[in-house]
Amino acid sequence: MTEALKVEYCPHCRLPPEYCQYGPCFSKCKVWLAEIHPEILESIKNIPKQTKKTEEKTEKKTKNTSNQETKQVENKKLIPNEEKEKEKGNTDGKIIISRSRRGGKKFITIIEGLSQFEVDLKKATKLFANKFSCGCNIEKDSDDTVCIQGDVHFSLPDVLLKEFKIPKTQIHLNEQITKAKKKSKKNKNNVPKHKQNRKKPTRKERLASNN
Amino acid sequence: MFRKDLSEEISGQNLAKTSVKKKMKQQLLNQYPSLETFIQDLFQKKNSIVVIKCSNKIQLFAFNNTVLFFSIRDGPFFPTLKLLHSYPDILPPIQVDEGAIRHIIGGADVMIPGLISKGGKLPEENIPKGSMIAIMAEDKKHALGIGVLEVETSQIPVVKKGVAAQTIHHLTDGLWNYISEK
Ligand SMILES: [Zn+2]
Numbered sequence: 001m002t003e004a005l006k007v008e009y010c011p012h013c014r015l016p017p018e019y020c021q022y023g024p025c026f027s028k029c030k031v032w033l034a035e036i037h038p039e040i041l042e043s044i045k046n047i048p049k050q051t052k053k054t055e056e057k058t059e060k061k062t063k064n065t066s067n068q069e070t071k072q073v074e075n076k077k078l079i080p081n082e083e084k085e086k087e088k089g090n091t092d093g094k095i096i097i098s099r100s101r102r103g104g105k106k107f108i109t110i111i112e113g114l115s116q117f118e119v120d121l122k123k124a125t126k127l128f129a130n131k132f133s134c135g136c137n138i139e140k141d142s143d144d145t146v147c148i149q150g151d152v153h154f155s156l157p158d159v160l161l162k163e164f165k166i167p168k169t170q171i172h173l174n175e176q177i178t179k180a181k182k183k184s185k186k187n188k189n190n191v192p193k194h195k196q197n198r199k200k201p202t203r204k205e206r207l208a209s210n211n
Numbered sequence: 212m213f214r215k216d217l218s219e220e221i222s223g224q225n226l227a228k229t230s231v232k233k234k235m236k237q238q239l240l241n242q243y244p245s246l247e248t249f250i251q252d253l254f255q256k257k258n259s260i261v262v263i264k265c266s267n268k269i270q271l272f273a274f275n276n277t278v279l280f281f282s283i284r285d286g287p288f289f290p291t292l293k294l295l296h297s298y299p300d301i302l303p304p305i306q307v308d309e310g311a312i313r314h315i316i317g318g319a320d321v322m323i324p325g326l327i328s329k330g331g332k333l334p335e336e337n338i339p340k341g342s343m344i345a346i347m348a349e350d351k352k353h354a355l356g357i358g359v360l361e362v363e364t365s366q367i368p369v370v371k372k373g374v375a376a377q378t379i380h381h382l383t384d385g386l387w388n389y390i391s392e393k
Pocket of ligand 1: 010011012013014015017020023029
């Protein structure tokens, strides 16, 4: 029986301190490292170029001022959410896959932009329904959105590649899950009437109305 | 394997039944004989054991609110990285070079060139294809990931390129964030 090792984790990025440089907030960790583990900080400094690059990258990320160049270089998985939202503007010619949640654990997968690849949507819905053995339909209001009843976003890129020869680079996975239904989304701005005029009056106003 | 935000993927959690516990204990003991006393300790009656179900057939097993193991499609029990950090001997290690760390933390698989370069290291005895391994890194004490071998280790220096192991769980992934938040 081996004894349990006690491992120290960095309070900022929660990684073991030797991996701080790969964490999301190395500039913060640096201060902490300098105080408690100067030897680790030094071993990081001794390693040339590569770590410097990552450092710059992480700093750029936190500042959120990345250029297009770095966007191309960086792995998609490394891009934080805020940058993804920026990217959304650049998704022309891309297929967007997103999910929304219905009830507790049921998902709907939404695909947008299929028609750009000259895909017959009706045929596609049938094929998806067949492949994933679940309901699939074209969204009523738009002519370019397909809904699949079920969480299939993992296997969808493979199917798209096989059936329609759409390369994975042209597929944009939106990882955020929208919780509300689409219809309710539109209604979000229209607050129900009984709630509309319920602004709490300020103290002055209340006093004025009392008098 | 794990998406960045695991809490979105959780579809339900419930206390493990006695029959499930028994099965689990036996499997864990078979899989990790060196952890016997630790596992016996985990399955004491007072401890709560919760099974957390996620989408993509992943199950997490939490003992007294700390996730220690997970499984995929009822497969073998993977330890979480925190458990592996405390008991580094439970999985055979393969070591990648400095340059590969960044990629693996980004979620990439372990590629063969990173293992056979100067900083890489393979265990002396052969490890068969499909077995679990701890992904270690040059000059680092602790593991940075857990993977499953795609090629047996004796073949790795011969093949020279391609994927050596699939990365299942790594630092900064969804599961890691989930367990270190607690
Ligand atoms: Zn840190």
